[in-house]
Amino acid sequence: MARLAVIPGGRGGEAAASPSHVDAPAGLVEQLYRRHAAAVLARCRYLLRDDEAARDATQEVFCRALRASVELEAAASPTAFLLRAATNHCLNHLRAARAAWRDEVVRLARDRHERGIEPDARELVRALLGAAPAEAQEIAVLYFVDELTQAEVAEVTGRSLPTVRKRLREFLAATRGALRDAFPDVILPDPEVLP
Structure with a gap:
């Protein structure tokens, strides 16, 4: 060019x-x-x-x-x-x-x-985060709330990219059941296709 x-x-x-x-x-x-x-x-x-x-x-x-x-x-x-x-x-x-x-x-x-954040939403976020392991909570907040890419999350946390993906899958798996019970119409993204 x-x-x-x-x-x-x-x-x-x-x-x-x-x-x-x-x-x-x-x-x-x-x-x-x-x-x-x-x-x-x-x-x-x-x-x-x-x-x-x-x-x-x-x-x-x-x-x-x-x-x-x-x-x-x-x-x-x-x-x-x-x-x-x-x-x-x-x-x-x-x-x-x-x-x-x-x-x-x-x-x-x-x-x-x-x-x-509205009180009801705040309680739901606490419940969803509480259902996941501590390391998965940190990575989920960085990824879903702070909107960092998986590579940026890996850099910030000092974890490898495969570990970040694994923790995001753990978070989604832990919260899927709680969210399904609270909101049957909500569809969580497939952990395998996260950007």
Whole structure:
């Protein structure tokens, strides 16, 4: 894949190494980047009114252009294609930022943080954790609550990856019966297919 030059004024500095080998689509995008990056960046700055967001948007436009190289080659005007892509990307970004659901998500997260875990849920979590061995409890909290990957859990706990998987299986096996009795409709994930 081609290494694209950095837009002047970006964090990477003024100079960028040129690629030793460039395939055809990447070469096309690199040429277009060299010619049109300033215009795309200017369009993004105008629409977003934020230099950092404009640089990110410019990068995203050229990444999309790389993925859409067939459409880009077929376009009557690559300049128009890139500027239209920049405009659409920035307008979508602005729409998403103004979306009403974002405020609702922020409010719900704030309310949940202030309120904490409901007493019934807290008791269920205690009961489920209490049904598992101590080491499986720690690993389950790191995996299911803190949302660490299995590799990250292994690193944090100093255990091997197979041990982490084994402890997660132990936790799920220990809690499966208790959860099935309390909530017959809840389906626990298969321990063999945990990500």
